[in-house]
Amino acid sequence: xxxxxxxxxxxxxxxxxxxxxxxxxxxxxxxxxxxxxxxxxxxxxxxxxxxxxxxxxxxxxxxxxxxxxxxxxxxxxxxxxxxxxxxxxxxxxxxxxxxxxxxxxxxxxxxxxxxxxxxxxxxxxxxxxxxxxxxxxxxxxxxxxxxxxxxxxxxxxx
Amino acid sequence: xxxxxxxxxxxxxxxxxxxxxxxxxxxxxxxxxxxxxxxxxxxxxxxxxxxxxxxxxxxxxxxxxxxxxxxxxxxxxxxxxxxxxxxxxxxxxxxxxxxxxxxxxxxxxxxxxxxxxxxxxxxxxxxxxxxxxxxxxxxxxxxxxxxxxxxxxxxxxxx
Numbered sequence: 019x020x021x022x023x024x025x026x027x028x029x030x031x032x033x034x035x036x037x038x039x040x041x042x043x044x045x046x047x048x049x050x051x052x053x054x055x056x057x058x059x060x061x062x063x064x065x066x067x068x069x070x071x072x073x074x075x076x077x078x079x080x081x082x083x084x085x086x087x088x089x090x091x092x093x094x095x096x097x098x099x100x101x102x103x104x105x106x107x108x109x110x111x112x113x114x115x116x117x118x119x120x121x122x123x124x125x126x127x128x129x130x131x132x133x134x135x136x137x138x139x140x141x142x143x144x145x146x147x148x149x150x151x152x153x154x155x156x157x158x159x160x161x162x163x164x165x166x167x168x169x170x171x172x173x174x175x176x
Numbered sequence: 177x178x179x180x181x182x183x184x185x186x187x188x189x190x191x192x193x194x195x196x197x198x199x200x201x202x203x204x205x206x207x208x209x210x211x212x213x214x215x216x217x218x219x220x221x222x223x224x225x226x227x228x229x230x231x232x233x234x235x236x237x238x239x240x241x242x243x244x245x246x247x248x249x250x251x252x253x254x255x256x257x258x259x260x261x262x263x264x265x266x267x268x269x270x271x272x273x274x275x276x277x278x279x280x281x282x283x284x285x286x287x288x289x290x291x292x293x294x295x296x297x298x299x300x301x302x303x304x305x306x307x308x309x310x311x312x313x314x315x316x317x318x319x320x321x322x323x324x325x326x327x328x329x330x331x332x333x334x335x
Contacts, residue, residue, distance in 0.1 A: 040236055047239030112204035140200040141238045141245075148234055152207050153227045 055144045062105065062119065065134050066163075069121050072132070073097050099123045103164040107147055109157050113140050115147075119163075196244070197329070199237045206230050248326040254279050258319040262302055264312045268295050274318065 102122040110116045118135045140148070150159055195202065211230075215223035258276040265271055274289045295303070305314055 043236045043239060044232065047235045050239055050242070051235070109204075113200040140203070141242050145235060148238070149231045152203060152211075152230050152234065153224070155207055155211060 051145045054142060055146070058142070058144050062117075062163075065119055065136075066103065066121075069119070069132055069134060070097060070100075073099065073123070097123075099125065100164070101129070101166045102162065105161040105163055107143070107151075107159040107161075109151055110137070114138070115140060115143050115151075196237060196240055199234075199241060203230065203234060245330055248330060252323060252326065255319055255322070256284065258322070259315050259317050261313065261315045262298060262306070264306065265292070269293070270295060270298055272298070276318075 100121060100123045102120075104120045104122075106116075106118040106120065108116045108118065114137045116135060116137050118133060121132045123130055123132065143151075147159055150156060206226075207230075211223050211227055214226055256277040256279055258274065260272055260274045263271045263273075270293055272291055272293050274287075276287045278285050278287060299316070302314060302316055305311065
């Protein structure tokens with residue numbers, strides 16, 4: 019009887035420690051997630067700035083600070099040729115997500131598209147997007163970052 | 177510790193390590209097969225609860241994976257050189273001298289560990305090398321082995 023009680027206590031204690039550890043790790047993960055999200059956003063803005071630089075000759079002046087901060091409304095004024103900017107996250111493999119930025123623009127009455135694609139590890143995808151992949155069972159998630167004429171905020175969900 | 181308890185710990189540890197390494201694949205299977213199946217059989221609400229639980233686990237496990245990757249990369253930067261020299265003392269014993277150069281915040285320090293080990297505890301490849309070449313003394317580059325294992329582990333985590 020005593021051995022049985024001892025074993026029950028042991029299992030209970032192990033489960034409690036496991037649960038406590040999971041809670042502590044989860045709390046730490048929440049804090050780290052903010053950094054991951056910021057890195058993801060900064061990286062997207064940097065890529066956008068690089069793409070915009072190619073349009074520089076047609077534009078007025080590109081405000082690097084605003085673009086790196088994600089204030090894309092400024093494009094309406096400085097880059098009038100740009101019609102739409104999309105961000106596509108596509109799950110290619112189990113461990114990798116392809117991040118594609120499409121910039122749609124018009125040139126001599128023709129629609130053209132400039133794309134930038136990179137692969138990011140599942141661990142470096144922001145939590146919000148990972149959850150969306152799991153809950154919605156989507157292979158692709160699309161966001162419109164900017165649409166001409168709209169006063170959209172950066173990273174607005176499609 | 178009783179052998180039974182030790183076995184349970186060992187098995188649980190192995191399962192935890194496998195789950196951490198193979199987590200993206202596990203999530204992919206749950207996302208594409210298990211959740212839609214549960215949704216079809218048990219309804220939306222049960223599937224949502226399961227999905228939320230997977231999301232909770234995902235947050236923790238990806239955090240652990242990131243920390244493990246950081247730790248492996250940190251280790252690669254701290255240990256500059258590490259090798260072990262094995263000398264055959266007699267039929268059953270060998271001496272193993274491990275020398276490591278450690279980068280301690282910019283200051284390099286040397287660590288030496290000397291121990292006598294039983295013949296069967298020597299790594300198999302070292303034993304093979306000593307037998308085939310009839311050497312009494314051989315050296316193994318531990319850092320190269322550790323780095324290769326760490327890189328394999330990171331690759332396993334990412335593919």
